[in-house]
Amino acid sequence: MTIVRSVVLFVLAAIAEIGGAWLIWQGWREHRGLWWIAAGVLALGAYGFVTxxxxxxxxxxxxxxxxxxxxAGSLIWAVLLDGFRPDRWDLLGAACCLLGVAVIMYAPRGA
Incomplete structure (x- = not known):
């Protein structure tokens, strides 16, 4: 259950951080206004707590x-919200990164 909890927290953190950065991008670069930027700042703050x-x-x-x-989350976000189409190298790179997550977080460690 600890691994499931950890994975869920990583997903929530990614949504908050990537979403926050995306909202700021939209507010500033796409001229959507200060409310978008403010929402992005709040989401980035939430990321810090979720972690x-x-x-x-x-x-x-x-x-x-x-x-x-x-x-990996950034590529998924880009596909879902920006119409980005990753190539095989993007996907391979993301898979390598997720393998690194598994090794760093969930490998058995001695007592």
Whole structure:
């Protein structure tokens, strides 16, 4: 159950961080206004809190592993919201990153 909780928290963190950055991008680069930017700032703040609920106590490990989730999540976000079509190298890179997440976070460790 701990792994499921951790994965759910990574997904929520990715939605908050990527969504927050996307909202700021939309507000500034696409001229949608300050409300979009403000919503993005709030979402980025939520990302910071969601990350603290990870069961592993090591900040560095969690942030390092989350980097892989961020890479894969960014490609998924781009496909769903921006019409981006990743090529095989994008997909291979994301798969490598997710393998890194699994090794960093869920590999058995000695006591």
């Amino acid at each position: 603290t609920f990870q069961p592993d106590p090591n900040f560095g490990r969690i942030l390092a592993a989350y980097g892989g989730v961020f890479v």
